[in-house]
Amino acid sequence: MLYKIQKFTDSTYFTNAMKVTIAAVIPVIVFTYLGKFGMGFAMAIGAFFTYPSDIPSSLKHKMKGIVFTAFLVASINLIINIVHPYPWIFYPFLTLLIFLLSMISVYGQRGTMVSFSGLVTVSLAFSNISTGWAMIEHAGLILAGGLFYLIVSLVFHYIRPHRYIELQIAECIKLSSKYLKLRGDLWNTNTDKKLIIEKQLHLQVELNTIHQNIREFIISNSTVNGSSNQNRKMLLVFISLVEILELSLSTSFDHEKLHQKFDDQPELLLTYQKLAYNLAASLKKLSKSVKKRKVYVSKYNLLKDLNALQHAITIYEKDLGKIAASEGVLMLTTMLQYAEKQVEKIKIIERAFSLTSNKLDFKGIDKDLEKFLTPQYYPLSTLTQNLSFSSTIFRHSLRLTITLMFGFILGIFLPFQNVYWILLTIIVILRPSYGLTKERSFQRLIGTILGGLIAFGILYIVKENFVISILAIICILLGFSFTQINYRVSATFVTMYVVFVYGILTPNISDLVQYRILDTLVGAALAFLANHFLWPSWEFLNIPNHLEKAIKANQQYLKQIAIFYNEKGSLSTAYRLARKNAFIEVGNLMASFQRMSQEPKSKQKQLPQVYKLAVLNHSLLSSLASMGTYIQSHKTTTASKTFNIVIDTVSKSLEYAISILKENNLDSSENIPQEELAMHFMELKKIQENEMKKGIPNNDEEEDFQLKMQEAQLVIEQLVWLNNLSENIVKTIKILKTS
Template identity: 30%
Template sequence: MNYSAELKKFITSQYVYSAIRITLATVLPCLVLAHFGILKQYFLFPLGTSFVALTDQPGPFIRRRNALTFAIFCFVVVALIASLVMKIFLLVILEIIVFGMFFSIIGVYGQRLAAVGSLSLVVLAIFIDGHLTGENIFKSLFIFACGCAWFLLIFLIVTTIQPYKLASQMIGENYLQLGEFLKIKANYYQKNPDFDKLTTQVIAKQIEIKNLQEETRETVFKTRTIVNESTTTSRLLMLMFLNSMDLHEKLMTSESDYQKLQQSFEDSMILVQIHDYLNLLSEEITNIGISLQIGTRAKPMFNLDLEMQNLNYHYFELRNKEMSVDNLENFMILRQILMRINEITKEISEIYKVFSQDVKLAKSLSTGLDLRKFLPNEEKLNFKVLKNNISFSSSHFRHAIRITIALLIGYLFSQFQFLGIGHTYWVLITIVAILKPAYSITKQRNLLRLYGTIAGAVIAYGILHFLHIGSLLFGILLISMIMCFSFLKGKYFWAVLFMTIYVFLSFNFLSPGNIDAIFRDRIVDTIVAGIIAFAVSYIILPVWEHTQNLDLMKKSAESNLVYFQSVMSKFLTDDFNLEDYKVKRKNAIISLANLSDNFQRMISEPKNQQKKLEVVHQFVATSHLLTAYTASLSQYSQNNETYPEIDAESWSKKVEAEMNQTYTLLKGNEINEALKMESRIEPEDSSIEDLIIQRKNELMEDESYDRRDPNKISHLTELKNIHDVLELIYDVAKEQRKVIEKYKNEEITPPQS
């Protein structure tokens, strides 16, 4: 592992940058207030700042600004109502019900408002018993509101000074993910790879890439200064992001029959050499990502032309020494792989050229695409959407009921002093943090929260027991806050661990000497809240992932069919619409990632809810292969070559018939005979076999034949690869259809108990 690169990836990321901004926005007022000796009286100021800061999700400036403004309004209203009714038990119960339902169900409008809703419930937990407001409620709320507004001011100043910073960091992160993706793919070429493990890693990484691409699309395509191409920076960022999506597709095209490849070349070093070269390319992609995150222009780390020449040299040496009539087709497959790797190399070189564009050249850069077609779908802010989700069939509504019941139970439990619960607010905050719409996420967060809290509490206890130097403790507090906010999205255990440390240190500064009570209360409160959250998620209107499998499989099957049709359009009519193709490619990748993500969550659910797990796993695997093989085929539809030897019409009918059969079964309809007949069509690609036979005869007649042009590939090799890819797509589509037949049969005849 390149630890230097890993450290750079982390410290230049948007998460660390955001964490530092949040920490400074929160801590600086604390230092000023502490200097004047009034920090205890004005503690609600930095608290409000940190709450609003946590609602700031990546995205376009206008949406972030509006969300922060809405968050401030919600927080102040919730704090006001909670402070006014805190002594009236029935009204407290009523506010938990009303706020619990409303702030949970607004998640139908997307992650941004879901974050505002969750933090509004945290504010409710903080103010529900009045321990922070004191006697002068309105003064306390004014201080809290000022703290909330302070972060909005910081946000406006920072985004004005650095309007492109977030977009640049997010695009950089796309490249970092692609670098990791290529590193995984490279492992298929090492000696004795674990194919099942690597396939699982590839699918998991595809999910991460899809989620990140969706977030980046919204940020880039809805930021006016970028879309309008008004500056050099905006145009370069737009092209860098679009190039990252094209590079993603090229990385997917490297899909091959790896097991056959390993068997064919197990006695040579060529696959290991490919593995090493792909790792070099991975480092170059990572270098581009880090440079984007920093905001500097990237320079190549290696001489890729020389490295590619060396790889081609080893291939040609092996070919001239080992190629025979018997293994000709194996070498044709290997040659095609090298050409794909060459295409990836060229793509990376082009990205470096875009990155190094000067101002004059950059003014001529244009995407030529209708960017609106690439934006992620989202619910519009209208009452009809909310109204339609007030139904037990809505997962958002069911989640709102669960979290409201859990908050009620948590509040009622906290009223029984003999249970030893330290603070009502910590129980309620923990419930809000743990309880998520999906049971699997709730279960995972429950354990991570418990482990993180215990580990963090032990570390913090040790720090406070052995260290008594104020400046050193303050430094640890700052580092803990930054690390907590940095890990909050991706590594929940570490986020909770550092959160627990800085909470302990904060309380120690405010009220020294209560470390034992804080230690005991945090552990007890977290355990109680975890038990409540787990029980409610399992018992109260749970939404199991298997209930969504059918819809997601339909969407994936349909998207793969449309994607394949778009690619085949070039072979059939010589009419290829690049923009339409890219939209359909995006939809196929998103559908595949959504299905894979749902399956991953399903694995974490109770065994009795893992319905048809094996069949769903087979469908996910075949869907991944269909998308990857179609991406491989697409490389031939985007060049100017023609392939009349390929019976494209028959192949199109044959493959589409299999895909349509799968989609028909998923919709619950019967397959008609016409589709069955079309799937049995035999394409007339016999001329390819004749050409291969001719080539074998040439080998037999002239063993000294040696042609070395790494930038060219024979027309025969291309034809052979297109034919093989179409066969692979058909075979996988046929296998997927059989998987769905099994899936439907299990529905009709459930297993006997």
């Protein structure tokens, strides 16, 4: 229990909640002591408004984002107060303002957060409409609150400058451990392989998100502030984690074939499975040590596990004889080499978090980093290019604008106590995704009712304002802490905070709770209906785009692998970029499927085919990673003519799949030479069989022979697999387009 509490209080979410709570509470306490509670509360509101824009990034970008948001929210509050008395100006202005603020989301995560801050400011501006000097003073206090939040955020940054990236890396290590554990589960004969693959796909989405968070933080820090030793260390760990994931994907073993092959020697596969589980367990323990900031001490002897597997292979070869065991030895050697590479990567991470880390490990690690990060600039053209119904953000902005204006007018003409609660509920709940909007609607409603009942019960018993104030502070801290973890819990604590604050200011608590529940219900209903009827962004409309991007990314990855296999040399930046994009786009395709599965049944069009295409693209990525990692880590022979023919054929098949998606072109003009391919595969296998029949040469040439045989086997298997996968992708897309 204590460990869970410590883990929660050490999390990024709790730290961020601490920042905004301190920035909001201190002004209230100070100004209340001076008899100016209203001024302190206005500064607290400014801190709340500015807080969402404080996303992880370089210090320079963080400061710019917070300062811009502080001035933006203060200006919005002032302008609304100025134009409010003039209905003929106010309503058109409010409509345009809401739309433009919504459209800021086109500028990525920071733009989305600034947009949210601006919209929340619009909704809460109606809670305190002023005139004359009072409105200028109020806007100034909101600005002061935002700038005070910046100071608090900077203090936290300098106290623990590396804590965010440490926690992100720890979480990434933990997720990578889960992925390796799932790979180990595949070796169980009675396991549900489809379920494991589905779990892997969901985990891939999580890994993509956290990889992007780490990539943006580390690379933006390097490009803006220069590379510190700490930054290089984290970058080395991150690269190792990406390579561990690639290695995991690359081990697309035929488990059924292996089980059949070694049915009489089950201890071989059990020895390997133990090693696979210990790889995952080592990462899990490493993740815990990073979170606790303890020097890592290895618990698992991975080298001993490797030696055990090597010994088992030797015994197997000795028992059957070299010729009879040659095929099995090749399979087992491939598994051993994969495990050796994983151990090597894990050891790099272990050294980075131990006292023996060497600065030489970081040499050249930050080369070409800026190419892996989307540049942070905000041209007007990005906004104008999205001003069409083809843009999801444009449709969402229109939807949000109409819903907020309808909610505002409804709140004015009907006897609602606080119209801004309706607006705030709409802003918080209404998301571009139908599934998320539906989920948040229920969570917020349940949280509001539950929070109101709990707070009302506490106020019925507790009458001391000091105790109520302490409870309010605790509730707002927990409310912000749970926003990203559990929205229902967050809504519960935020409602309790609001009730406690009003409990101090006004005696009509029962009316407050009733109106808040009513306003929340109205806002949630409007948000839900708007997302269903106002230009809904059903996910099946986005699936073709995600499919095209995933196939193109895999195609580019295939192209870079072929170039590297033909030309040899060192790994190019283009190769690493293609690999990164393939991982991201396949993950995005799976995320799109997840969103689609949350929508109404009538909108889940061709859901089985979409899932099959997500699995096929993931399998294609796995096969590409298998070939890519092999040619990176082994001395390979000259690429054969057949290799290039198959690669070209697979690339054409993927291009054909894309043309079907884009143009509904079911009749291919490309003559894919399947019969010729079959002949080439037979030729390669005959060459391999002839080499095997010749027997293993003398000891001096034995290692080279083994490598050639291993390469031939792996390349042939992957070429056949790549060709089959590309054909299945084409067939499934045809079914998708015709059904």
